[in-house]
Amino acid sequence: MKEVLIIEPFCGGSHGQLIQLLSTDEEIGPKCDKVCLPAKKWQWRARTSSLYLSQVIPYSNTFKVLFASSVLNLAELVALRQDLSGLKKILYFHENQLVYPVRKHQERDFQYGYNQILSSLVADVLVFNSIFNMESFLSSIPSFLKLIPDHRPKNLVSQIRPKCQVLYFPIDMKVACKISKGNSVEGIQSNSINSTVHGIKREQPIVELDFAHETDSEAHLNNLGYGVDDRNTDLSFEIKCNPDDVSYQSSKNSGCQKDISKDMYQEQHVGDDVYHQMFAFQHSSSAPESSSTFDKMFLKWDPRALNDRSLHIVWPHRWEHDKDPDSFFSALFQLQQENLSFNVSVIGETFSAVPEIFKTARLRLGDKVKAWGFQSREDFLAILDAAHVVVSTAIHEFCGVSMLEAVARNCYPLCPYRLVYPEIYPKECLYSTPSQLVKRLKRFCQRPQSVNTSLCKDLIEQFSWDQLREQYRTLILTKT
Template sequence: MSTLIIEAFYGGSHKQLVDLLQEEIEDCVLFTLPAKKWHWRARTAALYFMENVPASDDYRILFASSVLNLTELVALRPDLGKLKKVLYFHENQLTYPVQKCQERDFQYGYNQILSCLVADVVVFNSAYNMESFLTSIGKFMKLIPDHRPKHLEKLIRPKCQVLYFPMKFPDVSRFMPEHKLPHIEKTPGAEGNGSTDLFMDLPFQEKNGGTTGLINVTNPDHGPGHSELRSAHSSSWPETLHNLPTTLEKLEKPASSTSTNLSQAEDSQYAAFNLSSVSGRSGCQEKPLHIVWPHRWEHDKDPESFFKVLLKMKEMELNFHVSVLGETFTDVPDIFSEAKKALGSSILHWGYLPNRDEYFQVLCMADVVISTAKHEFFGVAMIEAVYCGCYPLCPKALVYPEIFPAEYLYSTPEQLFKRLQNFCKRPDIVRKHLYKGEMSQFSWAALRGKFRSLLTTEPREDL
């Protein structure tokens, strides 16, 4: 009995998930395509896997991400169509932002709808991802000029469930600066020791239980899973954006003008990141606020808004450092080169860090992690940064109200600027802050059983 895992875009969180499943689930067989040319993977991957996945009587389950056109694959390979087919959505193309409306290719979203219809189980990495997809099907199908199919949401919804992306982290206490050490309880052997306590002892964590991380939707009209989803995305979220401690809201005294800014360097010097100037375990309270932005360098992460706020801070001579991480692809928005020149000596690191230890080291040394995304269905990078003790600031939209308490959300760029301005004046307040959210629901320790259940099935006589 084995699970066949097919990943048409083997990179980023897609790679992280299937590697974890192959490592932790017995009898998994993995077939992949490199994480390049996403659009062509969505168009043609089924034909590639038709030719390259060998037939086997041992397969019982097919697990694939929604990049794959599952409908095409099972039509081309009827033997695979007989398996229990599990489709996992890291994102959905019905609500994925495009720079211009006319740039949206109908086929990608249409393929995902068809894949849902042939799948046995459809899994989303967040309730926001699931609801935004299901409730957009009707509007999306109206793009067809005539003879439109009906009731597709009702056909698909009973198959759907939320299973959060499973997070598994190494022990990062060795990277923590002194001011974070009192808030972290070291978890020995965190890199896959199977301990159920892996995420119960995270830095800045309150141990007050949490949700199961799995929401079954078997009836669109009633049931606890569905009602919880609705309430999670209700417009009645409390407006507590400014309910910070008084010490943060009434800051008047400017911070010291002394800093440990790095001098301007060439690209190669930025790439060879050196923490020697910031990783000392003494004097952390006097150092400038360290802001990190760990996202892909693409338009849907809205780097323009992020850099606009930082450049305004720079103009006001606020004291801060910034590390801009994340992967780059073929087309990098122009704002990155412009911002790099303008931010100058405020930059601590600039560029992607493929080495995970170096990446986590930067996160551990940072104070605040920022998202300005126009698209986010889960947000692995933000959760990793919070795990490393960063204070998160996220838009009050997308998946973020589902993941983070309202205190960490902002509604406008002006509110983001105000928060960062206050933090720059008193970075010590940020460094003493205890994160108030619940993170254990996203851990592999909490989700392991649900993934194992998902990837098991009873033998069928017709296989």
């Protein structure tokens, strides 16, 4: 009997990694059903997913615990599905929207933060992935509510704080830790829910309704998009992979079949025109002259192209303004002007609106670029293996999973002295100004052998799934 209902309206990235770890755990997995939506159109997921989920979450009198990320408007869901109100409701904050850095001349969307406050009032337990995440959320509530013109609610922090706790994001060290010292990763299977088409991330446009516990191999096949026989339940669904109309057909013992078709590839972060070029590019023997600008700029990882004598810098973040790519590339341009030798791999996740600086940097850095664009999981890990330094310039970060994975594979972290980073990394790894970042990188370029890649090796252990597993089990499997 399933006692735990896991809900993820945006099942990708770190959100997907956490769901994967929980649902495959030998104690949590057999007791949970999970309802997940693909990681696309985050704004719409935050605004509207509760109504849709209220229609597809199964009715069950065995559920005792509900676990969801803060993307979900929990208040709306519980109002729509009052049978869920009596469950122990756990809300996990990968991030909070009260301190999200909006761009200049752009107004903050009040609704996202307001939804998280409402959800916090309805939840029984609030879990944050860092102290910084928790404290920035709580301390921002009073000023955030001042945006309401009148009749403002009061004393909400005193109601919410007692429910809060910090539980670090778990890293699967069997995958994340450095296994080989070469440039290839052998024997590692990707646990990612996503795959790549010429470096641009695509998702499975599938709502996953997991009413039966999967074996590890079955879960892996599911993540790769293959159908898995749903043997352990009488109720199953045929899932039609039409991105515009995901339909469900209840059947008895029919199994869960996924109709993988060309429609599936259209669920990109990129536009339709770019998609058509990508699809043609994928199925041609060579890239056509008319392939998109992004196709031409994408560079797949090839360890043979790496100059082992030069410093290898990796930037593994989302290609969005809150990761401040301008500051990162500005530092590299200064190194380039001084004729310093270095390699760089820029391998973060891409979306439809890519900042212009990426096009400029790709052309300007030329053959110093060794990988460009979203890579396969295996190549991502291989790039980390081959890198000396991993850099963050973020102005919005509550945990930094890709940074932690890079450090687990012996990269030296250089992080700004702000956000969550002082909570995690020693002072030696922090810089306060852009000029300090340039100075550190310049020194490493001159002496790559001086990079102490083992400096942060011990701190990573506190984020390992082996260390955190029992805390997560207690959190989720304790019914009250």
